[in-house]
Amino acid sequence: MSTISRRTALISAAGVASGLALSLAGCTERQSGPALVLAAGEPGGVYLSFGRLLSAAFAREGQRALRLRETHGSEENTTLLATNEADLALALADSAEVPGHELVALGRVYQNYLQCVVRADSAITRLDDLRGARVSIGARGSGCAITTRRLLETRGIGQNVAGTELREFPISDAIDELAAGRISALFWSGGLPTPLLTELDARIPLTLLDLAHALPDLAARYPERYLATRVPAGVYRGSLPTPTIGIPNYLLAQPSLPDAAAASLVGVLIDHAPELVPSGTVGVQFLTPASLIDTGEMRLHPAAAAEYRRRYG
Numbered sequence: 001m002s003t004i005s006r007r008t009a010l011i012s013a014a015g016v017a018s019g020l021a022l023s024l025a026g027c028t029e030r031q032s033g034p035a036l037v038l039a040a041g042e043p044g045g046v047y048l049s050f051g052r053l054l055s056a057a058f059a060r061e062g063q064r065a066l067r068l069r070e071t072h073g074s075e076e077n078t079t080l081l082a083t084n085e086a087d088l089a090l091a092l093a094d095s096a097e098v099p100g101h102e103l104v105a106l107g108r109v110y111q112n113y114l115q116c117v118v119r120a121d122s123a124i125t126r127l128d129d130l131r132g133a134r135v136s137i138g139a140r141g142s143g144c145a146i147t148t149r150r151l152l153e154t155r156g157i158g159q160n161v162a163g164t165e166l167r168e169f170p171i172s173d174a175i176d177e178l179a180a181g182r183i184s185a186l187f188w189s190g191g192l193p194t195p196l197l198t199e200l201d202a203r204i205p206l207t208l209l210d211l212a213h214a215l216p217d218l219a220a221r222y223p224e225r226y227l228a229t230r231v232p233a234g235v236y237r238g239s240l241p242t243p244t245i246g247i248p249n250y251l252l253a254q255p256s257l258p259d260a261a262a263a264s265l266v267g268v269l270i271d272h273a274p275e276l277v278p279s280g281t282v283g284v285q286f287l288t289p290a291s292l293i294d295t296g297e298m299r300l301h302p303a304a305a306a307e308y309r310r311r312y313g
Contacts, residue, residue, distance in 0.1 A: 035065035036261065039077035039086040042139065043070065044171055046191035047090045047249075049278035050109065057272040063264050072170060073189075074143025078103065081252060088257075088265075092143035092189065093248045094150070094225040096298050105295040106251045106262060106304045107269050109276075110286045112189045113231055114147055114245040117178065117197060120205035120238075124184055127209055131157050133184035134165040136174035144189035147247060154217040175200050185209070189247060191281045193235045201236045208236070212243030224296045232282060248286070250295055259303035266292075266307040 038055070041047025048070065055066040069086060071077055074095035081089040082101035089103075092112060096103065118124045124133065130152070137152070138144030145168055152158060152166070159166045169177060174186040175196055188194060200206065208231055219226050229246035233239060251269070253262060269276070273287040286292065293300065293308050300308070 072139035076141035262303040
């Protein structure tokens with residue numbers, strides 16, 4: 001769903017949500033109750049950094065504690081949310097739906113960049129060169145692994161195809177494997193720059209592969225999940241502007257999340273937006289009125305929709 005159509009839907013929604021908006025107008029008062037658990041991500045990734053900033057901003061608003069749970073990423077996060085082991089989850093748009101469970105969004109918070117990293121001295125210069133190579137596609141349970149498998153499938157590159165070996169390493173392990181030459185490439189879906197990759201690039205020059213030519217087939221198979229974007233020049237040492245694939249990130253909850261908590265979190269996303277951008281990151285950061293509500297096929301929590309309407313009309 002486009003930003004315009006989502007905004008139109010919000011404005012024209014039934015009066016029950018408008019009633020919610022009025023009842024939640026005073027929801028910034030301190031909330032009591034147990035800490036909310038946010039399924040976040042891996043150390044060194046933007047999910048965890050963003051989660052820490054969100055937790056701190058939520059506390060400054062006098063809200064209940066927001067406790068972070070380290071995970072391998074989107075798929076694990078949505079599973080934890082669906083099984084009531086977390087109250088909130090960060091997830092990529094292509095990992096946000098769990099069969100048999102209804103999840104809802106509190107907002108579209110920022111964009112991940114899918115990065116395919118090789119050593120600068122590698123003979124691999126394009127995506128199709130990965131056929132027959134040993135590649136880390138992201139940690140087991142991560143959204144990166146889901147996106148990368150889909151991407152490689154569009155190029156006819158899969159496990160054991162022409163000797164291709166796809167491994168599921170967390171980012172820290174993948175970096176060690178790439179540095180040692182035990183893998184030829186690693187995929188990582190995150191913000192820019194990723195500090196762990198910056199550190200590796202300072203020791204071993206890295207290159208990013210252009211992934212844009214695979215986007216049309218990927219988007220045709222999985223509509224409204226992938227965007228054309230570009231890694232800016234100089235994000236990593238000597239790197240040129242590199243076309244790649246962007247994936248929106250959502251802050252998710254279950255419909256049963258209390259209305260006051262949902263509305264308060266939306267308030268923090270709006271009022272503390274500049275404070276929620278991890279230090280040193282570049283590129284697209286959503287957290288704007290138009291983009292926060294643009295959650296594609298993922299329905300907004302009713303109280304979140306009401307709070308956006310109260311704020312923006």
